[in-house]
Amino acid sequence: MNWKAVRIFLATVLLSLVFDCAAKKGGQVEVLHWWTSGGEAASVKVLKELLEKEGYGWKDFAVAGGGGDTAMTVLKSRAVAGNPPAAAQVKGPQIQLWAEQGFLENMDDVAQAEKWDELIPKVIADIMKYQGHYVAVPVNVHRINWMWVNPEVFKKAGAKIPKTWAEFEDAAKKIQAAGLIPVAWGGQPWQEATVFETVVAGVGGTEFYKKTLVEADPDAINSPTMVKCLETLKMITKYIDKGAPGRDWNLATAMIIKGEAGMQFMGDWAKGEFTAAGKKPDVDYIAVPAPQTEKQFLFNVDSFIMFKVKNPKDKEAQKAMARLILQPKFQEVFNVNKGSIPVRLGMPEDPFDSVARKSMKDFVNSAKTGDLVPSMAHEMAVMPAIRGAILDSVTKYLNSDMSAKDAAKAMAEAVKAAKK
Amino acid sequence: MAENAFTIVKKKENVSVKRKKIVEIIPKLLLSPTFVVMVVFIYGFIFWTIYISMTDSKLMPNYRFVGLEQYLILFKEPRWWVAIKNLFIFSFLFVLLCVVIGLILAILLDQKIKGENVLLTIYLSPMAVSLIVTGVAWKWILNPELGLERFMQQLGFINFKFRWLVDPNMAIYTVVIAAVWQATGYAMALFLAGLRAIDNSLIEAAKVDGASMFQIYTRVIIPCLKPAFLSCVVILTHIAIKTFDLVMALTKGGPGYATDVPATFMYAFAFNRGRLALGAASAVIMFIVVISIIVPYLYIARERR
Numbered sequence: 001m002n003w004k005a006v007r008i009f010l011a012t013v014l015l016s017l018v019f020d021c022a023a024k025k026g027g028q029v030e031v032l033h034w035w036t037s038g039g040e041a042a043s044v045k046v047l048k049e050l051l052e053k054e055g056y057g058w059k060d061f062a063v064a065g066g067g068g069d070t071a072m073t074v075l076k077s078r079a080v081a082g083n084p085p086a087a088a089q090v091k092g093p094q095i096q097l098w099a100e101q102g103f104l105e106n107m108d109d110v111a112q113a114e115k116w117d118e119l120i121p122k123v124i125a126d127i128m129k130y131q132g133h134y135v136a137v138p139v140n141v142h143r144i145n146w147m148w149v150n151p152e153v154f155k156k157a158g159a160k161i162p163k164t165w166a167e168f169e170d171a172a173k174k175i176q177a178a179g180l181i182p183v184a185w186g187g188q189p190w191q192e193a194t195v196f197e198t199v200v201a202g203v204g205g206t207e208f209y210k211k212t213l214v215e216a217d218p219d220a221i222n223s224p225t226m227v228k229c230l231e232t233l234k235m236i237t238k239y240i241d242k243g244a245p246g247r248d249w250n251l252a253t254a255m256i257i258k259g260e261a262g263m264q265f266m267g268d269w270a271k272g273e274f275t276a277a278g279k280k281p282d283v284d285y286i287a288v289p290a291p292q293t294e295k296q297f298l299f300n301v302d303s304f305i306m307f308k309v310k311n312p313k314d315k316e317a318q319k320a321m322a323r324l325i326l327q328p329k330f331q332e333v334f335n336v337n338k339g340s341i342p343v344r345l346g347m348p349e350d351p352f353d354s355v356a357r358k359s360m361k362d363f364v365n366s367a368k369t370g371d372l373v374p375s376m377a378h379e380m381a382v383m384p385a386i387r388g389a390i391l392d393s394v395t396k397y398l399n400s401d402m403s404a405k406d407a408a409k410a411m412a413e414a415v416k417a418a419k420k
Numbered sequence: 421m422a423e424n425a426f427t428i429v430k431k432k433e434n435v436s437v438k439r440k441k442i443v444e445i446i447p448k449l450l451l452s453p454t455f456v457v458m459v460v461f462i463y464g465f466i467f468w469t470i471y472i473s474m475t476d477s478k479l480m481p482n483y484r485f486v487g488l489e490q491y492l493i494l495f496k497e498p499r500w501w502v503a504i505k506n507l508f509i510f511s512f513l514f515v516l517l518c519v520v521i522g523l524i525l526a527i528l529l530d531q532k533i534k535g536e537n538v539l540l541t542i543y544l545s546p547m548a549v550s551l552i553v554t555g556v557a558w559k560w561i562l563n564p565e566l567g568l569e570r571f572m573q574q575l576g577f578i579n580f581k582f583r584w585l586v587d588p589n590m591a592i593y594t595v596v597i598a599a600v601w602q603a604t605g606y607a608m609a610l611f612l613a614g615l616r617a618i619d620n621s622l623i624e625a626a627k628v629d630g631a632s633m634f635q636i637y638t639r640v641i642i643p644c645l646k647p648a649f650l651s652c653v654v655i656l657t658h659i660a661i662k663t664f665d666l667v668m669a670l671t672k673g674g675p676g677y678a679t680d681v682p683a684t685f686m687y688a689f690a691f692n693r694g695r696l697a698l699g700a701a702s703a704v705i706m707f708i709v710v711i712s713i714i715v716p717y718l719y720i721a722r723e724r725r
Contacts, residue, residue, distance in 0.1 A: 069692055076480060097479045097694065187586075187675055243565030245586040245675040385478070388693040392499055392677060399588045399676030410498075417493060 027313030028057030030085035036064040043337040056317035084307040092380040099130035107134040121367040136305045140340035144267045144298035149286040153262040172239040182239035184252040184261035189395040193377035202292030213376040222412035230404035297366035300378035389414035473700035490701040503685040511660035522607025544605040555669025558598040588678035614648030
């Protein structure tokens with residue numbers, strides 16, 4: 001046995017332990033997230049630097065891939081093993097599921113000191129609370145109901161950017177006649193659901209949207225209004241190309257960028273694709289609210305849930321993280337990078353581009369009128385089981401010759417079954 | 421003196437008995453960790469899954485017993501029946517085509533032709549490709565905007581149409597095409613090994629009796645390949661039941677959920693939708709299907725021995 005090697009090994013272990021302790025002096029947070037792409041990773045790094053400036057450590061626990069599915073699986077096994085990270089990227093009703101299991105920490109003291117109730121709209125605050133207590137911190141807001149338009153295509157076809165679905169059909173026909181594809185469509189269930197909920201909000205109105213896609217009331221789903229929404233949805237798919245099934249959303253956005261197609265219905269993350277391609281808002285592309293949803297704001301809010309932490313110093317670090325997330329500095333840098341808008345109200349608009357500014361304005365106004373509603377397709381409105389049932393019904397309807405009436409009935413039944 | 425000799429002999433005997441015991445114990449000792457690991461991580465988790473399927477687990481496993489309720493929900497779920505139907509269509513066509521094409525290729529290769537090794541390598545190479553790669557490649561080939569259809573139209577066949585991939589009623593057959601492309605070489609290799617193992621005297625005897633080449637194949641050679649058929653069918657069937665990655669890469673279960681199979685169904689419900697118990701129930705059904713194919717096979721294999 002080589003004793004020298006063993007001694008060196010032991011010394012290394014000891015030293016690393018000492019250094020580890022030194023690093024932990026001010027407490028540290030372990031953060032699970034899946035913001036791993038270039039811009040996103042840079043955005044998260046800002047939070048890390050802010051924490052380190054205050055003397056806290058940041059242990060990155062990034063799990064890439066699958067829109068968070070992989071990360072969720074890792075998180076579940078860590079939580080079941082009794083060793084969860086301090087914070088994890090979890091959103092919407094799933095926050096309630098984690099809180100129900102008794103994993104989450106009460107953040108009310110930070111919230112009161114920082115006046116969160118005044119800073120963020122009530123609809124969003126309610127999602128972050130479990131039995132009236134804050135257990136999660138919102139980070140950013142994405143708007144879902146955008147329509148991305150290539151003005152060049154509209155000009156060629158002599159069409160007008162539609163504000164209603166009737167105008168849409170008119171414009172689509174003109175674009176088709178000009179030999180171009182009216183709608184850039186990605187035939188994946190979540191994308192179909194994104195357009196579906198936009199149509200429901202526009203055709204059915206805010207109250208109907210809340211009844212069907214937030215409360216998931218089967219009787220409201222199996223109704224003539226829903227049939228009308230589904231018929232409108234099917235009408236849109238008359239104007240898509242044959243390569244649409246299975247297409248990724250960014251490939252559909254590329255069709256707009258290249259001028260092959262006229263319109264895409266997608267959330268504001270599509271902006272990143274235009275920016276990356278060197279396109280300018282209002283010149284090379286135009287972003288307008290989807291037809292008939294001018295006043296409405298379907299939101300998708302990313303958030304961190306806060307787990308119970310044993311070490312008091314780490315707990316301190318966790319609270320500092322919660323505080324920093326909602327402070328103006330992080331809200332600005334993060335959201336400018338990511339293309340979303342701040343969840344904190346009353347932020348200066350200057351650093352943001354015109355699309356984000358319009359979004360911020362509509363965010364405030366819709367919060368006042370009650371037209372600020374959570375997105376079903378993006379896991380903000382209903383439990384995953386119900387969302388799955390709705391997605392199945394929508395995609396089945398779009399990919400078969402089922403009638404709208406039968407589809408509404410089937411959806412109501414699927415939702416009823418998923419509620420059990 | 422005599423006494424002394426006796427004790428020595430006895431001692432020696434004792435030592436040898438001890439040694440014998442040790443020799444007997446060592447293999448068991450060495451095998452026991454693997455055995456324990458297998459019992460816990462395979463059989464243990466099979467029973468755990470069966471139990472979970474009888475609870476109301478959602479996001480996280482819990483142990484509240486609800487009996488067979490999840491199975492009732494499962495059997496009412498239209499998407500499950502789509503998955504089951506696809507499983508039968510896919511398994512049947514996949515196994516049938518692999519066996520038929522594999523057998524024909526094997527017989528042709530067995531004609532002692534030139535360059536046999538090169539051909540063998542070519543036919544076997546799809547097996548070396550991962551199913552994900554197969555799926556992605558066929559996705560591009562079959563996409564009407566990128567692949568075959570566009571290619572043929574550019575060649576001048578304007579009316580050529582091949583849109584199975586984007587047609588909900590036909591999409592499952594594209595999965596069959598890709599899977600057959602991948603696994604036929606494997607079936608061929610099994611049959612080729614079987615053909616080579618046939619005693620030449622049997623064929624000679626048939627020739628002496630004046631049998632035609634066709635008769636020799638149908639009456640002598642193919643019946644001799646029975647064991648190869650059996651292994652081939654069983655191995656391909658259980659590959660078919662477990663198919664997951666190919667569907668994920670090729671269609672992601674789409675259009676809609678038209679190409680869902682039980683494995684993708686299980687994944688979606690257990691891991692994406694927080695319906696762990698329902699996912700477990702579907703896994704148990706898959707398990708039962710596999711068992712009902714493997715167990716008879718094991719019995720047949722044992723009888724033959």
